[in-house]
Amino acid sequence: MTTEKNGMSASRRQFLTGAAAIGAGTVAATVARAAEPDPLITEVQDWASSFGDGVDATPYGLPIKYEDDVIRRNVEWLTADTISSINFTPIHALDGTITPTGCAFERHHSGAIELKKEDYRLMINGLVETPMVFSYEDLERFPRENHVYFCECAANTGMEWAGAQLNGAQFTHGMIHNMEYSGIPVRTLLAEAGWNGEVEGKWLYVEGADASSNGRSIPLEKALDDCLVAIKANGEALRKEHGYPARLVVPGWEGNMWVKWIRRMEITDGPIESREETSKYTDTLADGTSRKWTWVMDAKSVVTSPSPQMPITHGHGPLVITGIAWTGHGKITRVDVSKDGGKTWETARLATDAGDKAMVRFYLDTEWNGEEMFLQSRAMDETGYVQPTKAQLREVRGLNSIYHNNCIQTWWVKPNGEAENVEVS
Amino acid sequence: ADADKKFGLGRAALPEEVAAWNVDVSPDGTGLPAGSGDVWTGETVFEENCAVCHGSFAEGVDNWPKLAGGDGTLDHEDPLKTVGSYWPYLSTVWDYVHRSMPFGSAQTLSPDEVYAIVAYILYSNDLVDDDFVLSDENFAEFEMPNKDGFIVDDRAETEYTIWSGEPCMENCKESVEITMRATVLDVTPDHGGEDGMAEEAAAAPAETTE
Numbered sequence: 001m002t003t004e005k006n007g008m009s010a011s012r013r014q015f016l017t018g019a020a021a022i023g024a025g026t027v028a029a030t031v032a033r034a035a036e037p038d039p040l041i042t043e044v045q046d047w048a049s050s051f052g053d054g055v056d057a058t059p060y061g062l063p064i065k066y067e068d069d070v071i072r073r074n075v076e077w078l079t080a081d082t083i084s085s086i087n088f089t090p091i092h093a094l095d096g097t098i099t100p101t102g103c104a105f106e107r108h109h110s111g112a113i114e115l116k117k118e119d120y121r122l123m124i125n126g127l128v129e130t131p132m133v134f135s136y137e138d139l140e141r142f143p144r145e146n147h148v149y150f151c152e153c154a155a156n157t158g159m160e161w162a163g164a165q166l167n168g169a170q171f172t173h174g175m176i177h178n179m180e181y182s183g184i185p186v187r188t189l190l191a192e193a194g195w196n197g198e199v200e201g202k203w204l205y206v207e208g209a210d211a212s213s214n215g216r217s218i219p220l221e222k223a224l225d226d227c228l229v230a231i232k233a234n235g236e237a238l239r240k241e242h243g244y245p246a247r248l249v250v251p252g253w254e255g256n257m258w259v260k261w262i263r264r265m266e267i268t269d270g271p272i273e274s275r276e277e278t279s280k281y282t283d284t285l286a287d288g289t290s291r292k293w294t295w296v297m298d299a300k301s302v303v304t305s306p307s308p309q310m311p312i313t314h315g316h317g318p319l320v321i322t323g324i325a326w327t328g329h330g331k332i333t334r335v336d337v338s339k340d341g342g343k344t345w346e347t348a349r350l351a352t353d354a355g356d357k358a359m360v361r362f363y364l365d366t367e368w369n370g371e372e373m374f375l376q377s378r379a380m381d382e383t384g385y386v387q388p389t390k391a392q393l394r395e396v397r398g399l400n401s402i403y404h405n406n407c408i409q410t411w412w413v414k415p416n417g418e419a420e421n422v423e424v425s
Numbered sequence: 426a427d428a429d430k431k432f433g434l435g436r437a438a439l440p441e442e443v444a445a446w447n448v449d450v451s452p453d454g455t456g457l458p459a460g461s462g463d464v465w466t467g468e469t470v471f472e473e474n475c476a477v478c479h480g481s482f483a484e485g486v487d488n489w490p491k492l493a494g495g496d497g498t499l500d501h502e503d504p505l506k507t508v509g510s511y512w513p514y515l516s517t518v519w520d521y522v523h524r525s526m527p528f529g530s531a532q533t534l535s536p537d538e539v540y541a542i543v544a545y546i547l548y549s550n551d552l553v554d555d556d557f558v559l560s561d562e563n564f565a566e567f568e569m570p571n572k573d574g575f576i577v578d579d580r581a582e583t584e585y586t587i588w589s590g591e592p593c594m595e596n597c598k599e600s601v602e603i604t605m606r607a608t609v610l611d612v613t614p615d616h617g618g619e620d621g622m623a624e625e626a627a628a629a630p631a632e633t634t635e
Binding site: 073074075076077079080083084109110123124125126130131132133134135138141142163164165166167168171191192193194205207211212213215263264266268270272273274275278279282284286287288289290291292293294295296298308336340341342343344345374378380383384385386387388392396399400412420421422423424425 | 430431432434435436437438442443446447449450451452487488489490499500502504506508511512513514516517520521524525528529531532574575576577578579580583584585587588589590592593594595596597598600601602603604605606607608610612613614
């Protein structure tokens with residue numbers, strides 16, 4: 001699937017066609033006057049005269065064709081194949097906070113499997129009174145909770161450790177989605193199996209039904225606190241690629257632990273130290289030692305527009321700078337935006353109250369008159385933590401930790417409105 | 426909701442069902458089935474099942490993971506993280522191979538085949554001699570070279586305390602200079618940089634997604 005026409009991406013075409021308007025922009029706060037009446041107004045258009053589609057045309061709809069560049073994309077050279085791989089949410093083109101499920105990123109280790117509700121089984125075993133098996137139907141009968149949470153891959157922005165590498169917010173920050181989940185608290189399910197109540201030193205090993213299994217060890221305390229077995233996302237059944245019919249939700253923690261197609265939870269006396277918490281999802285520091293169990297995703301933000309895929313095409317005057325922020329430590333309290341590469345900062349407007357471990361949208365409504373900008377955003381969360389620069393991160397971790405890159409991102413907006421991923425001093 | 430309340434949903438799992446799915450192996454060897462395998466048997470089984478991606482000597486083919494080599498490179502500019510140079514526990518190798526390999530036909534290896542493959546991977550990493558036999562009985566004795574190479578997440582001490590408080594809002598920097606540009610690298614899809622650009626891209630990403 002490609003959006004290229006004549007070898008040119010949609011955003012590039014949009015940029016070139018829109019670029020002509022730059023310089024012809026109107027002076028702010030004066031009313032522009034058209035030279036000629038607009039035929040789209042003065043002539044009766046077909047859609048104002050004849051029929052549109054009937055209500056039986058689209059039982060389950062997709063976005064209109066004009067939005068066909070708002071899609072997941074992958075980066076071929078990142079992985080050896082597309083089965084154990086990643087794709088990216090088009091965050092540059094979205095607004096608000098809820099990620100449309102159909103373009104929410106995917107990360108699989110042995111592909112997106114097809115598991116019918118009738119074939120689904122969830123086992124609970126280990127240090128429980130009675131090892132149990134639940135059907136999907138059983139899950140639907142437990143009391144449910146609803147929560148909005150972000151799921152961010154530990155490797156999001158990982159390609160940027162060594163330098164500015166991928167030119168677009170979708171590619172630098174798109175291993176993330178934010179959905180409303182309906183699910184059963186893990187504590188409810190463990191109680192059903194007769195867990196004895198001991199937490200200290202106990203772990204929950206969780207695995208999926210797919211070949212990769214994706215087993216991870218979670219401290220029991222966290223599992224009991226706010227983890228869910230989710231059966232719905234954004235109001236409907238989980239998409240196949242997001243774990244249909246059930247997945248684990250681990251609020252605020254790295255996406256790898258959000259085990260999809262969840263088939264088993266085992267209470268253990270210790271961590272299993274599985275492949276996904278030893279070989280992978282461990283963060284190598286400059287001295288060659290590596291951090292393990294770096295579960296929480298720290299406060300992070302990114303300007304989604306303007307950005308390399310969202311150039312300014314409307315000329316001078318009012319400009320909406322917007323982006324997203326999130327933290328695994330609770331709630332975002334503030335997002336600051338800089339237009340000059342971090343010399344000066346303005347506090348942006350949060351569109352809504354930030355939810356717990358959920359994405360929040362920020363806006364800075366401003367004026368742009370063609371000056372070069374170095375756009376940055378800096379998130380703060382309720383613990384007082386301030387999103388660091390890449391230099392600060394590198395100072396502590398070096399260049400090889402792969403995961404957990406929550407650095408401040410810089411977009412260089414040029415006088416023609418085009419934007420580029422850069423690093424600045 | 427009352428966390429201790431039981432709803433009477435689900436059913437007891439049968440022992441055979443638990444045995445079928447509960448195959449995880451802990452670092453101390455808990456969970457290992459009885460069995461054994463030697464290096465030379467492992468070489469044969471590896472050649473038949475694994476070498477097409479991982480190479481005859483576990484050195485890796487194309488972009489497929491390298492399972493051997495990289496000893497002493499963890500603090501280098503481009504560390505090579507393999508079973509020998511990086512993995513802390515042998516249990517993980519056994520568990521992961523048994524459960525999730527070969528890629529595309531997982532869970533087709535017998536316990537003895539897995540013991541043999543693991544023995545061969547150790548041999549390929551120069552960690553055992555060619556007469557080595559791995560079994561459930563000697564498994565727990567084996568210590569991996571990088572077992573002490575890991576620390577538990579210490580961000581609370583090394584980062585959170587430093588990166589908090591009221592941040593600078595004005596006159597925060599003298600100057601701003603561009604030090605890196607993504608378009609120079611030109612490896613972003615839709616920008617004509619997809620062909621053969623992987624070599625120039627940073628090595629890290631390939632690792633993120635093996």
